[in-house]
Amino acid sequence: MSENIRFIQGNEACVEGAIYAGIDFFAGYPITPSTEIAEHLARRLPETGGKFIQMEDEIASMCAIIGASLTGKKVMTATSGPGFSLKQEAIGYACMTEIPCVIANVQRGGPSTGNPTHVSQGDINQARWGTHGDHSIIALTASNHQDVFNMTVDAFNMAETYRTPVVLLFDEVVGHMREKLVIPEEGEVEIVSRLRTSLGKGVDYHPYLPREDGRLPMSDFGGEHKYNVTGLFHDMWGFPSNNPKTVNELLRHLVDKIENNVRSITRYKEHFLEDAEYIMVSYGSSARSAIHLAKNRRAKGEKIGVLELQSIWPFPTEMVREKCANAKAVLVVEMNMGQVTAQVKAAVRKPNRVFLANRIDGKLITPADIKRLLRVIQGRGV
Amino acid sequence: MNRVRLVFSGSGGQGVITAAIILAEAAVMYDGKNATQSQSYGAAARGGGTRSDIIISDQEINFPEVRQPNVLVCLTQDAYNTYSSIVRPGGLLLTDTKFVKTTKKVDARQVELPLFEEVMAKIGKPVVFNICVLGALVGITEVIRPKSVMSAVADRVPRDFLELNNEALDLGFTLGAESQ
Numbered sequence: 001m002s003e004n005i006r007f008i009q010g011n012e013a014c015v016e017g018a019i020y021a022g023i024d025f026f027a028g029y030p031i032t033p034s035t036e037i038a039e040h041l042a043r044r045l046p047e048t049g050g051k052f053i054q055m056e057d058e059i060a061s062m063c064a065i066i067g068a069s070l071t072g073k074k075v076m077t078a079t080s081g082p083g084f085s086l087k088q089e090a091i092g093y094a095c096m097t098e099i100p101c102v103i104a105n106v107q108r109g110g111p112s113t114g115n116p117t118h119v120s121q122g123d124i125n126q127a128r129w130g131t132h133g134d135h136s137i138i139a140l141t142a143s144n145h146q147d148v149f150n151m152t153v154d155a156f157n158m159a160e161t162y163r164t165p166v167v168l169l170f171d172e173v174v175g176h177m178r179e180k181l182v183i184p185e186e187g188e189v190e191i192v193s194r195l196r197t198s199l200g201k202g203v204d205y206h207p208y209l210p211r212e213d214g215r216l217p218m219s220d221f222g223g224e225h226k227y228n229v230t231g232l233f234h235d236m237w238g239f240p241s242n243n244p245k246t247v248n249e250l251l252r253h254l255v256d257k258i259e260n261n262v263r264s265i266t267r268y269k270e271h272f273l274e275d276a277e278y279i280m281v282s283y284g285s286s287a288r289s290a291i292h293l294a295k296n297r298r299a300k301g302e303k304i305g306v307l308e309l310q311s312i313w314p315f316p317t318e319m320v321r322e323k324c325a326n327a328k329a330v331l332v333v334e335m336n337m338g339q340v341t342a343q344v345k346a347a348v349r350k351p352n353r354v355f356l357a358n359r360i361d362g363k364l365i366t367p368a369d370i371k372r373l374l375r376v377i378q379g380r381g382v
Numbered sequence: 383m384n385r386v387r388l389v390f391s392g393s394g395g396q397g398v399i400t401a402a403i404i405l406a407e408a409a410v411m412y413d414g415k416n417a418t419q420s421q422s423y424g425a426a427a428r429g430g431g432t433r434s435d436i437i438i439s440d441q442e443i444n445f446p447e448v449r450q451p452n453v454l455v456c457l458t459q460d461a462y463n464t465y466s467s468i469v470r471p472g473g474l475l476l477t478d479t480k481f482v483k484t485t486k487k488v489d490a491r492q493v494e495l496p497l498f499e500e501v502m503a504k505i506g507k508p509v510v511f512n513i514c515v516l517g518a519l520v521g522i523t524e525v526i527r528p529k530s531v532m533s534a535v536a537d538r539v540p541r542d543f544l545e546l547n548n549e550a551l552d553l554g555f556t557l558g559a560e561s562q
Contacts, residue, residue: 007407007417177446178403178419180410292445367445 006181010174011036013145013181014078014104017152019044020183022191024073027053027064029083032116033172034106037078058083062090062103069099070229072194072220074156078104082113084123084130091165092131093231095254098208098216100159100194102152104168106175107284109362118362119172121284124339127167128313134251136258138265139167139313143287145181148174150189151267151310157192158265162257163216169312171335173285173364194218199225208250209236214257259314266319267310272298276305278374279324280357281344282333283309286365290333293367293374304374312340320347329377330354333370385439386525387448391465392457392481394432397512402434404534405516405526409438411537412530418446431460438525453523454490455515457481474523478515493522495557501550510550517551521558528555 006016014037018026026045028038038054045052051068055061058079065075079087084105094101107123109115123130127139138158142148148170155166197217199205205225210216219225228238233247241247258265271291273279282290287308297304307323309316324330324344330353332341338356345351357373359365376382388405392398399421406419421434435448450470455477456462462482469475471489480498501507501514513535520528532551539547 005411007403007410173420173446176420178406178417179443179446180416288444288446295444364445364447366447 004183004185006183007178008145008181009036009176009178010142010145010148010170011078011106011176012040013148014152014168014170014175015040015044016181016183017149018076018102018156019048020149020189020191021153021156022074022193023076023156024050025052025065025068025075026050026077027055027061027068027075028077028079029055029058029061031058031080031083033108033175034078034080034083034104036175037104037106041076058086059090062087065101066090066094066097066099069094069101070097070221072196072218072223074100074160074194076102076104076156078106080106080108080116081110081120081123084126088126088130088132091137092133092135094165095131095135095137096231096233097229098163098254099165099229100163101165102155102159102168103165104152104170107169107171109360115362117172119285119335119364120360120362121169121171121286121335122337122339122360123169124312124334124336127169134255136164136255137167137313138162138164138258138311139169140267140311141169141283142310143174143282143284143291143308145174145179147310149181149183153189153191154267157190160192160194161215162261163218164258167313169284171284173288177285196220197225201225206236207238208234210253214253262314262316262318265311265314266316268316268319269308269310270305270323271308272305273307273323274305275303277303277326277328278305278331278378279327279329280304280306280331280333280370281309281320281324281340282306283312283340284335286333286335289365289367289370293370296367297371297374309340315343315347317343317347320344321349324348328353331357331370331374331377333357333365335359335365385437385441386453387451387470388436388438388453388455388525389433389448389451389465389468390436390455390457391431391433391461392455393460394430396432396457397509398432398457399434400538401512401516402436404513404538405519405531406436406438407537408530408534409526412533413526415440416443418443420446431458431464433461433465453519453525455519457515459483476515476519476522493518493558493561495561497554497557500553500557504553505546505549507546510547513547514550514554514557517554517556518558518561519554521555521560522562
């Protein structure tokens with residue numbers, strides 16, 4: 001048996017990605033369908049010298065990872081719908097204070113406690129706008145276990161690069177299903193380490209003074225430098241400020257550091273796109289059904305392809321516009337009421353040729369579900 | 383076989399899901415194939431009906447659910463009543479004589495074996511019934527190499543119980559092979 005091959009659940013693939021990326025600390029509270037992430041990290045983290053804490057609730061879990069990250073640790077928590085709602089205030093705090101952290105949200109049906117053991121992709125917009133106020137955020141997703149692993153590593157890397165919370169938007173089907181994962185050798189995938197200040201003890205350290213490249217070197221809190229951290233608008237020392245210039249500059253910085261890097265953050269896969277007349281835009285487990293359908297229709301000579309999104313936020317508007325430029329119609333396949341569809345409509349030149357193929361009953365959308373709508377769009381009857 | 387779709391069905395506690403995981407794991411870890419295994423979650427997993435879908439293929443597997451299984455295993459009457467009609471024409475329907483009384487003819491090869499009774503008579507431990515079913519399946523079909531299943535069982539079962547499980551696997555394999 002090869003050491004590097006596993007046959008595991010998607011949630012375990014996320015755990016292996018986190019371990020590979022160098023996670024030091026996890027705090028969480030069990031919630032279906034994400035629980036296996038906590039369960040396996042409880043076993044894996046002590047093996048790598050890391051720490052695992054089951055906290056008293058979702059809010060405390062989010063706050064614990066923020067605190068741990070500030071002291072220099074790579075951190076993650078895992079949750080699902082209702083827990084993701086509870087974490088939102090603290091996610092906003094991490095945005096404002098620019099503390100790297102990864103939040104895995106294995107989506108279930110909502111709102112409220114909703115449909116815990118069944119699949120949904122209803123938290124797309126919550127990932128973007130769940131916390132209040134202007135801000136930007138990174139959210140990644142995946143449709144198979146290899147990509148769950150890769151996106152988890154990317155999430156840790158992006159959290160460090162941009163000093164921001166990164167949301168992993170998985171779903172119940174991918175989280176619970178078992179399939180093959182090949183774990184790359186050490187060094188095969190790049191790992192971004194914490195950017196620490198080179199300033200020594202006793203030298204003035206400005207925690208919120210960006211370098212020329214926009215990045216802010218950190219100093220492990222409780223270590224060599226004393227500084228302030230607050231959720232209020234703050235100056236370069238981290239002290240609260242309502243100076244209009246300071247407020248203006250900080251808010252623009254929080255948004256620009258992500259929105260100006262959309263191209264670097266964008267992750268996607270093309271399946272049979274080269275000459276596709278009909279393009280399905282999809283992500284997560286629904287992309288599996290879209291790809292299945294595309295393969296079947298291709299075998300029958302139809303020019304159909306799939307644009308699989310792996311980064312949802314910041315939305316890769318330009319990329320989607322370019323890829324869909326020659327399509328007769330675009331079919332967005334997702335398991336919600338059209339959350340990504342709205343983004344695709346805003347991105348393409350002919351929004352009236354963008355259609356939603358969805359399913360919201362807790363069942364994985366099937367290739368047959370998509371095919372029914374596709375036939376109507378193609379003018380081939382019902 | 384290029385692509386095999388299987389459905390294991392029964393009730394919570396019979397080890398249906400464990401058997402499904404071991405089979406798919408064997409395909410990936412020891413036969414170098416791709417496989418997906420998914421299952422019903424929720425209250426149904428405890429005492430109610432359980433179902434697990436497995437796809438084994440040389441190629442990439444996208445849609446992980448099974449509509450028409452090439453191989454359908456039913457270990458309770460409820461599972462049989464619910465699922466027997468979905469078996470793919472020309473496929474295989476495997477049932478246990480103690481738990482399932484077959485009532486209708488399906489367009490598939492029906493194999494009814496006294497697996498549970500044989501486990502109780504020869505081994506005396508109901509807990510290895512699921513492994514015996516797996517053995518029977520491997521004895522009847524060529525879904526996967528018997529040696530691969532043995533290795534996967536060894537990976538998953540605590541060492542003290544390995545011999546017991548191997549006995550059950552052998553027993554099932556013999557009963558399955560003899561039925562052909």
